[in-house]
Amino acid sequence: MTDTIDTQTDTTAGSPAGTPAASPEERPWLDPRLPVAERVELLLGEMTLEEKAGLFFHTMMTMSPDGELADANPQFGLPSTHEYVVEKHMNHFNLLSVAPDGRTMAQWHNRIQELAASTRLGIPVTISTDPRHSFTDNPGAALMAGPFSKWPEPLGLAATRDAAIVEQFGDVARREYTAVGIRVALHPQVDLATEPRWSRALQTFGEDADLTGELGAAYVRGFQGTTDGGTFGPGSVSTMVKHFPGGGPQKDGEDPHFAYGREQVYPGGRFDLHLEPFKAVFAAGARQVMPYYGMPVGTEHEEVGFGFNRSVLTGILREQLGFDGIVCTDWGLVSDAEIFGTPFPARAWGVEHLTPEERVVKILDAGADQLGGESCVDLLIGLVRDGRVTEDRLDVSARRLLREKFELGLFEDPYVDVEAAAAVVGAPELVAAGEAAQRASLTLLTHAGGVLPFAPTTKLYVEGVDAEVAGRYGTVVATPAEADLAVLRLHAPYEDRGSVFENFFHAGSLEFPDDVLDHVREVAAAVPTVADVFLDRPAILAPLAETAAAVVANWGASSGALLDVLSGAVPVQGRLPFDVPRSTAAVEASRPDVPFDTEDPLFRFGHGLSL
Template sequence: MTDASTALSASTTDLDAAPAASERPWLDASLPVAERVELLLAEMTLEEKAGLFFQTMITMGPDGELADADPVFGLPSNREYVLERRMNHFNLLGVAPTAGAIARWHNALQELAASTRLGIPVTISTDPRHSFTDNPGAAMLSGPFSQWPDTLGLAATRDAALVERFGDIARQEYTAVGIRVALHPQVDLATEPRWSRQLQTFGEDAEVSGELGAAYIRGFQNGASFGPGAVSAMVKHFPGGGPQQDGEDPHFEYGREQVYPGRKFELHLKPFEDAFAAGVRQVMPYYGMPVGTEYEEVGFGFNKSVLTGLLRERYGFDGVVCTDWGLVTDAEIMGQPFPARAWGVEHLSREERMVKIIDAGADQFGGEACPELLVALVEDGRIAEERVDASARRLLREKFELGLFEDPYVDADAADVIVGSPEFRAEGDAAQRAALTILANRDAVLPFATGVKLYVEGIDAETAAAYGTVVATPAEADLAVLRLQAPYEQRGNGFESFFHAGSLDFAPETVAHVAEVAAAVPTVVDVFLDRPAILGPIVEVAHAVVGNWGASSAALLDVLSGAAAAKGRLPFDLPRSMAAVEASRPDVPFDTEDPLFRFGHGLTL
């Protein structure tokens, strides 16, 4: 007897009511998907339907076993989610040691789901897993997966074929471990230079964002062949999450307002239109609430004028709409209280928030795990079961079209071969090099000749030793290479600390240190531009300046030494001053006065 069977043996209610295998006509793959959905929906109880509506974080055991309750993140056990709450959509949290471990856990979870009354398979989703960022609210570190530049870096390549190839490789790696929904791409326009979520966008230009976002979607969804080999993409954050008041992020109350002083609301829809044309399957609205527009001033997940009027009716979108995480229930994250992001409707009860989200046109509650609340609302007549059925159809259709009812399991041994394969890692490394952007090269210090004496900061000595002799001080060196992070103001501790916001000016001591090194030796400064930093003071003292959006030290040194070509181009303007940033309109691209470097700037060596 499996662990799942053992767990169910104490309660036979579901098992006694389970249809025999011969009485499960929805498993007949020869039938049209729409008919299979109706056959299954007719068999489902209200509690089973409600379980479809909730997608939240889940953890796995250390080596691929099912996880018990997690006190750190406040999560119930895997068994409670599936057996008691009847949930079957989960966002995998954390980084696993191996792909095989993820695959084994996924198979154990599918076995658990198969033991339930109707055997509805689980759908696993994830935030991006192929880049360098460590923000758990935006992405996961790559772990066993191939490592690529963050999305801004993909945009810096200006190469739609490369972006589609990335999506195709990520699709193969995701499906190898059982991940079937990508909670991305993020096609918001980076029109507010201070906003903390720019790293996962395609930058400031609507045309580029639309073109590359569509290529990304095609790669994940297997082109026109959506089905058992595909990953369903969830484009976000509709109708565009970039125009944040003062650049603050709506994960937090002080960033809840989206403003449009330049009246550019429609421009922010352009990348989504391209995503719809590419056949994107799912949409996530953002937390923010529009201020001063024709739309209701409530968070987009509660906003019927946006989700029904704009998304469903104007664009005719009939795919899955899943809210961003945590609109209904107050929570605790990393030991700190974290109120629900119910912007504009903070005064409503949990039940009233849920009714408003459903009425707005959403199908699924992200980051929530309270199906009993939805059941009670239907039983009380506050939500019609027919409305529940409409969303359940969309959610079931996705499982059928992904082929999960035919074969939900994966090959754990094959996962370790496919994920992070030498071929995929080499292509990720090449993309890191292609994204690196040379912004300044005074006195032609680049490319440098290998074998020189190198002083490095932010680069491990072992890697640098392959390019020259590593020395301990700038005075001993022929060239210095310093790696910096774009500046930010820390807004708080815990989860909040991962969101880089506030001033884009480097601290005076950072500039002074660069100047001191540059006074002793020709100096190259490489900056991780997760936001468009004010680089003027650095450019004035350094001999060369480089922008990156996720690149290993080896990738950087290959480009600086000329072993790889410098190809990157800026995906946004780099402003000249904070005064220019503060005077710019958050919804208008390229609106900072007299930028230091323009969108598209990049030198060749």
């Protein structure tokens, strides 16, 4: 792809009009000639306890749709931006909302940096985000793409089997992120999807440790701008790799966002296998880590959530693997909350009996540097004043957190160029690269009867496909009886759970409901049918394979991308990133920590047909 737009050369020099720039004489840590370590110590020596405590909280923030700083948000239980930055001294935020265009997002970013510059020490804000470039419908795991280019989910990137595509994605996302001031990616997710029912498989690179490590490393290089020997710095997006030490081995496939999914189990004794992808991304330069909610059961480690687990965070991560970057807990380990009107307890698995103060002490003792999704700054200040946490302990983490801001270049220039952001975000060549990746990820699982590729004269009956787009590939008709070929887009099955938030996490049965299968059979009885499945988990596809003339797997692809492949305009290239089980019984009999453990799978890892 031609690299015609790069925000590393399109940022403003200096601050927006009306914001006075501090000098190195006033604030010596602003002198770029000094080593970063010296600058950190100069700033740390000036900070009050309250200002240090603010560094330790990395929580959610919204923007107004017009790019103004947000007032208090009762829906999400969030205070105003002013309260966060000025009163609580906080300066790490996960941006929840998305504006309609890059210009508006950049304007908002500059406004929050102006607010940060007005504080006593002028410490700039670091903005982070969950994934924004793909098609997921789970805002608890990834946010809408909005104006950004659209790419397949990580499972789809894995289906391309192409590290160069993954690195290209990281580079494109880096340019779009930095254009609007986002400097930390709360991804990639290098967990191994070894339990087919687990709801978070979509954001992984699949089931294979070697492929996950290879693609995870490429992802990190692209985001951090370290391709071909490049260095981490002002043009980089720091990656927060998750979920250490691997979140795949969930008991019964349930997710530890919820109490019923808190246990991670290792009946196959493969705890160490799940560390392998982390080793690869650390070697590629990943700088931040997020431990998972889950608690290990039946291992040598304490049966508490990984964010509280000293033998995992200090023993394995810090000492065994030598990681000296930032460790930020997953969201909400300390405080109870309310989400979409439903009470939601803190994910303090194994330490539910501890008070919030005791939980914070245990998290810091475990070796974490930041509390994700929390803003209880006064609680931490009280622990220091009561002598339960030393200020020296705060300084250990504060050094890491300040170092990252300095190395990202935020102290030199925290602002972004609004006009450059308008040009970069959603630029045509970036959109085209994402669409090419969508096509490359599509995976043909079955093909009978020679119905593909279809001809331009084909009469098409479509469901879940944009009819206007389909009209460019054939003649769209109203019923299966009129058609030469039907194309049905389906979603992999999941169970309806008890709350709105739970239903964002597609969990439970992998079997299609009878009404869905009956409908496919009805259409297939009238006309040869292609079933395209959004395979966010490895569903039981045998009934579809028996009925449809062709079955396709996708992990985020537009109607045009799908029809390009089905019509033969581009070759089908994708390969499965996991095994597809033959039955529920095989899934239930498999060991959650062991890859490729379902007996006699319907399709094996790497399967994919050509036309």
